[in-house]
Amino acid sequence: MSKTTRDVPKYQQLGLTSSEYEAIGRTLGREPEDVELAIYSLMWSEHCGYKHSRSTLKKLPTTKDYVLQGPGENAGVIDIGEGKAIAIKIESHNHPSAVEPFQGAATGVGGIVRDIFAMGARPLASLNSLRFGDPTKPRQKYLFEGVVSGIGSYGNCLGVPTVAGEVYFEDSYEGNCLVNAMTIGILPKSRLITAKAKGIGNLVVLMGSKTGRDGIGGASVLASQEFDETLQEKRPSVQVGDPFTEKLLIEACLELLDKNLLAALGDLGAAGITSSASEMASRGGVGIDIDVSKVPLREPGMSPSEIMISESQERMLAVVEPKMVSEVEAVCNKWGIPATVVGKITETGKMDVYDGKEKVGSMPVISLTDEAPIYDIEPIMPEYIKEVQKMGDVPTFPEDMNATLLKMIGSPNLCSRGWIWRQYDHQVQTNTVVLPGSDSAVLRLKGTKKGLALTVDGNGRYCYLDPFMGTQIAVAEAARNIVATGATPMAVTDCLNFGNPEKSGISWQFRKAIDGMAQACRHFDIPVVSGNVSFYNESFGKAIYPTPTVGMIGLLDDVEKRTTTPFKDAGDLILLIGQMATVDGQSDEEIFSLLGGSEYLKTIHKRIEGLPPELDLDLESRSQDLCLEAIKNGILSSAHDISDGGLVVALLESCLYGDIGAKIELAVEEESFVKIVVELFNEAQSRFIVSLKEKDLGEFGEISKEVGADFMVIGKVGGDRLIINDKIDVSIKEMKKPWEEAIDSLVE
Amino acid sequence: MKAGVVIFPGSNCETDTYDALNYLGFNTEYIWHRDSSLHKVDLVILPGGFSYGDYLRCGAVARFSEIMEEISRFADSGGLVIGICNGFQILLEAGLLPGAMLHNKSLKFICQTVNLRVENNTLPFTNQCGAGEILRIPINHYEGNYFIDDEGLKELEDNSQVVLRYVDENGEATADAAPNGALANIAGLTNKSGNVFGLMPHPERAVEEILGSVDGAKLFLSAKISKEAVS
Amino acid sequence: MPKVKIYVTLRDGILDVQGKMIHRALGSLGYENVDEVKVGKYLQLEFEDDADIDQKIKKMCEQLLTNPVIEDYTYEVE
Amino acid sequence: MPKVKIYVTLRDGILDVQGKMIHRALGSLGYENVDEVKVGKYLQLEFEDDADIDQKIKKMCEQLLTNPVIEDYTYEVE
Ligand SMILES: Nc1ncnc2c1ncn2[C@@H]1O[C@H](COP(=O)(O)OP(=O)(O)O)[C@@H](O)[C@H]1O
Numbered sequence A: 001m002s003k004t005t006r007d008v009p010k011y012q013q014l015g016l017t018s019s020e021y022e023a024i025g026r027t028l029g030r031e032p033e034d035v036e037l038a039i040y041s042l043m044w045s046e047h048c049g050y051k052h053s054r055s056t057l058k059k060l061p062t063t064k065d066y067v068l069q070g071p072g073e074n075a076g077v078i079d080i081g082e083g084k085a086i087a088i089k090i091e092s093h094n095h096p097s098a099v100e101p102f103q104g105a106a107t108g109v110g111g112i113v114r115d116i117f118a119m120g121a122r123p124l125a126s127l128n129s130l131r132f133g134d135p136t137k138p139r140q141k142y143l144f145e146g147v148v149s150g151i152g153s154y155g156n157c158l159g160v161p162t163v164a165g166e167v168y169f170e171d172s173y174e175g176n177c178l179v180n181a182m183t184i185g186i187l188p189k190s191r192l193i194t195a196k197a198k199g200i201g202n203l204v205v206l207m208g209s210k211t212g213r214d215g216i217g218g219a220s221v222l223a224s225q226e227f228d229e230t231l232q233e234k235r236p237s238v239q240v241g242d243p244f245t246e247k248l249l250i251e252a253c254l255e256l257l258d259k260n261l262l263a264a265l266g267d268l269g270a271a272g273i274t275s276s277a278s279e280m281a282s283r284g285g286v287g288i289d290i291d292v293s294k295v296p297l298r299e300p301g302m303s304p305s306e307i308m309i310s311e312s313q314e315r316m317l318a319v320v321e322p323k324m325v326s327e328v329e330a331v332c333n334k335w336g337i338p339a340t341v342v343g344k345i346t347e348t349g350k351m352d353v354y355d356g357k358e359k360v361g362s363m364p365v366i367s368l369t370d371e372a373p374i375y376d377i378e379p380i381m382p383e384y385i386k387e388v389q390k391m392g393d394v395p396t397f398p399e400d401m402n403a404t405l406l407k408m409i410g411s412p413n414l415c416s417r418g419w420i421w422r423q424y425d426h427q428v429q430t431n432t433v434v435l436p437g438s439d440s441a442v443l444r445l446k447g448t449k450k451g452l453a454l455t456v457d458g459n460g461r462y463c464y465l466d467p468f469m470g471t472q473i474a475v476a477e478a479a480r481n482i483v484a485t486g487a488t489p490m491a492v493t494d495c496l497n498f499g500n501p502e503k504s505g506i507s508w509q510f511r512k513a514i515d516g517m518a519q520a521c522r523h524f525d526i527p528v529v530s531g532n533v534s535f536y537n538e539s540f541g542k543a544i545y546p547t548p549t550v551g552m553i554g555l556l557d558d559v560e561k562r563t564t565t566p567f568k569d570a571g572d573l574i575l576l577i578g579q580m581a582t583v584d585g586q587s588d589e590e591i592f593s594l595l596g597g598s599e600y601l602k603t604i605h606k607r608i609e610g611l612p613p614e615l616d617l618d619l620e621s622r623s624q625d626l627c628l629e630a631i632k633n634g635i636l637s638s639a640h641d642i643s644d645g646g647l648v649v650a651l652l653e654s655c656l657y658g659d660i661g662a663k664i665e666l667a668v669e670e671e672s673f674v675k676i677v678v679e680l681f682n683e684a685q686s687r688f689i690v691s692l693k694e695k696d697l698g699e700f701g702e703i704s705k706e707v708g709a710d711f712m713v714i715g716k717v718g719g720d721r722l723i724i725n726d727k728i729d730v731s732i733k734e735m736k737k738p739w740e741e742a743i744d745s746l747v748e
Numbered sequence B: 001m002k003a004g005v006v007i008f009p010g011s012n013c014e015t016d017t018y019d020a021l022n023y024l025g026f027n028t029e030y031i032w033h034r035d036s037s038l039h040k041v042d043l044v045i046l047p048g049g050f051s052y053g054d055y056l057r058c059g060a061v062a063r064f065s066e067i068m069e070e071i072s073r074f075a076d077s078g079g080l081v082i083g084i085c086n087g088f089q090i091l092l093e094a095g096l097l098p099g100a101m102l103h104n105k106s107l108k109f110i111c112q113t114v115n116l117r118v119e120n121n122t123l124p125f126t127n128q129c130g131a132g133e134i135l136r137i138p139i140n141h142y143e144g145n146y147f148i149d150d151e152g153l154k155e156l157e158d159n160s161q162v163v164l165r166y167v168d169e170n171g172e173a174t175a176d177a178a179p180n181g182a183l184a185n186i187a188g189l190t191n192k193s194g195n196v197f198g199l200m201p202h203p204e205r206a207v208e209e210i211l212g213s214v215d216g217a218k219l220f221l222s223a224k225i226s227k228e229a230v231s
Numbered sequence C, D: 001m002p003k004v005k006i007y008v009t010l011r012d013g014i015l016d017v018q019g020k021m022i023h024r025a026l027g028s029l030g031y032e033n034v035d036e037v038k039v040g041k042y043l044q045l046e047f048e049d050d051a052d053i054d055q056k057i058k059k060m061c062e063q064l065l066t067n068p069v070i071e072d073y074t075y076e077v078e
């Protein structure tokens, strides 16, 4: 042992502070044993204990009449009628993916899928939200390719379609990529089960893969500290995914639930048996005994601590009545899944760990869960905010707008994501009726007329400039994406990716973001039913952009009414829902400031500054109501929200996906070049591009009056070019190649 | 007509196939890989998925399943067998169809809809298609780069065993039209006697308007009609 | 306990896409003096005893471990 | 022209999903006396000359051919 490690007390090596160590001693009334220390260190880690977020998260709205299960379980569950319910959850796997992108992302998918079938739901679809650094750098390319293929390989093998997602490239993620995986599942309401241990004397059954040394302290420790050189040493703890075993585990668990053989079910994620067992006991208000000598091992010579905290993948923990055990074993056997009784439910209120006959640890269950320490770090607005929010001088805009547009549409953040989704099976289960390439994916629900819309959205750059507004926009954009397909937003699952929460500046970002999310969700009346917090996304002391990602699900009563992004028929009118961004009488500086935080400013002028666009929640609701009502009345041929890249990019996307042109006349003062540029590229919120038949314009106007939303007719679908006033004139065919092949040429 | 969809550990298109067949009016049953009988079905379908995780090689382990012996006997006696994607790979590994699959030439998984030209419309799987008709059906695989030696290829072509070929929008079997690099653009083929059919595309994903194409239905319906004509 | 090492490669005449890709990648990293790259599988088996070991290995390889349509193999017993 | 054979295996403690599967499949085919199966990659490189060959191989392996986070390798020059 080297000198340094000998001098550092063991608790500190495990990441506990001296006051935390003392608190453990007080709880136990003695010095903790090795096993106990290992267990506390993980349960009180940020990842399991939510020490820096628990109090803030309470601000989020989480209830509504159809919410069957809010935050606190493996996944949130909502009632969608006709006896069916949907489980939904998102989770980060940022740190494991930064160490080993393929396996990190693959096991991220594996983990979130287990959360879903742990609720009794059959996994129905997955999404992902990704962030990397500059994709022209070899390491970033390697991470990006590895993550995409890891997500694909795991999900494809399981037969769970990956139907949507988002990816952005910003320098701030260079040392710390983000990989957020989201899954939803469907269940008959009667099959809903929770990870709430019950029934004194019931047995605890471990199902799935054998336990090895992989990922000892992996996810929880990795996710609870910043990246630095010592990470190298942690490498061997990489966990490898085995999607084949997971697939069998899904089938076995759902069959066990259909046969009513389980009293509780939970997955094993970070901190393995430790967190699963203690959280199940804690929710049920009972005690639990675990005998590590019963756990089937993959490697010889594992210590009780190692067995308790191993993060071997593809394992589930169930609580079973003794008389059911043989039937449970029979079902597992059919699917080739080992199932072993490793403990029992007790009335002690303690988690007692045995190694055969010998008791090697005994801890009050709630001391591991509810009583984990809480820290409230004083939030202080970071220095950088004032600096970056200032808008610099008005630059000289490039004259050639066609070239500018070409550059934008071929840039990493705006180009087609086809390279990604072609590697994902997005059709298995034959429910995907709006494929990737629209604002949200839409699934039909077999046996009903209904459909589900799914999206995940975040905007790190906006949140960096203004975390409150940026997060509100993330919620609004997700809702807008759901609405653009004709669905009504139902629920949010959120993944909060931030830097080191012990720093007051990060604490400020985090609180502002939650305030923004809470206010927006309350306004739209969309409950947050599950989520995940990922802190310590820093490398060498530098934090990522604060990046809350918003996963959202919406419901269509009639899936036949779904609407997609692409323009359809020549002659259709093109309408802008919402308003033009500029108003008469503004100075050039005022107009220019509307480009704050935009893709245009970043891609063309390499500037990340200003304030993100403003969001007026009432205006947003009215715009959404107009779009949604029009779709429900069946009068829209296409709908697409305006977001990254602004009006012109949204128009071009509808052309590119539809393989058809458009002619647009914008009402702007011809002589003001600043105004034109800003109108084309600003990212003002609460807007959609929709198209419809001329005969339906009257009806559309009626709806707009009813809901009080603005719109204007701006052009017509047709031809093979996008023409905007005399400023833009590009061939759709010629734009298609750079747009479609941008990622290919980046990674090849 | 009674169809059986075989479930191997790791199959994941069995439900899709089952739903598609029922939608098309078949009377469909699942067959478990450890069953020793085919439940008197008229058509056996080996669905897509990742049997045994596709570890080692696709289909390499599944071919030893108990049910495969029955399927061999069934095929030998002229019974209709369709292997879709992983099912095709299993049939190749089992030697019920000639050739083998290699990694896609891009070394990437590919999920997209392709154009397929019907090369032989006299089979029990294609009699509802026109000669040279172009079908639009999704593919979804990592190992669909079909290979067979020169002699084998000649035999396939001579016997009109090639059923489907990847083609471009103009119906030409150009090299670029096979996204996976398949030899001679082969997407689907039969055995010599024309009763065992393997194909990489997923016809069960193209049987309803809402899924974007109904071209896959033609392949299943062909089997149904040819069976009804016999009985 | 005999340890068996089995090397599985693609048969001659079959395009080794992985090999080709790695060759290209090596080239672009500046390793210019590599003429050819072939990629195969490497299997390591531990046997309990060496009774009939050659015969067993051959049978395993032909039955399961390789696909003779596309693959060749060699092995070593240690 | 030196021929280099590189054997890449998973590092100890890293789950070998393929090996596990093959082991099980061999068992069910009646090969009972196999204790362990490990699956790795086998690379064959032909070099134009043997200048600095060891150094080059090591660099290649670390840079491209193996994933040092989860894999180990050995090699032979012929
Ligand atoms: N990582 C990804 N995985 C799967 N699909 C993706 C991914 N990234 C983007 N997509 C898909 O590409 C399309 C465009 O994405 P994006 O521009 O982020 O949409 P929006 O701005 O409407 O949220 C969407 O259909 C989205 O689902």
Ligand SMILES: [Mg+2]
Pocket: A438, A439, A481, A640, A641, A642, A643
């Ligand atoms: Mg959108």
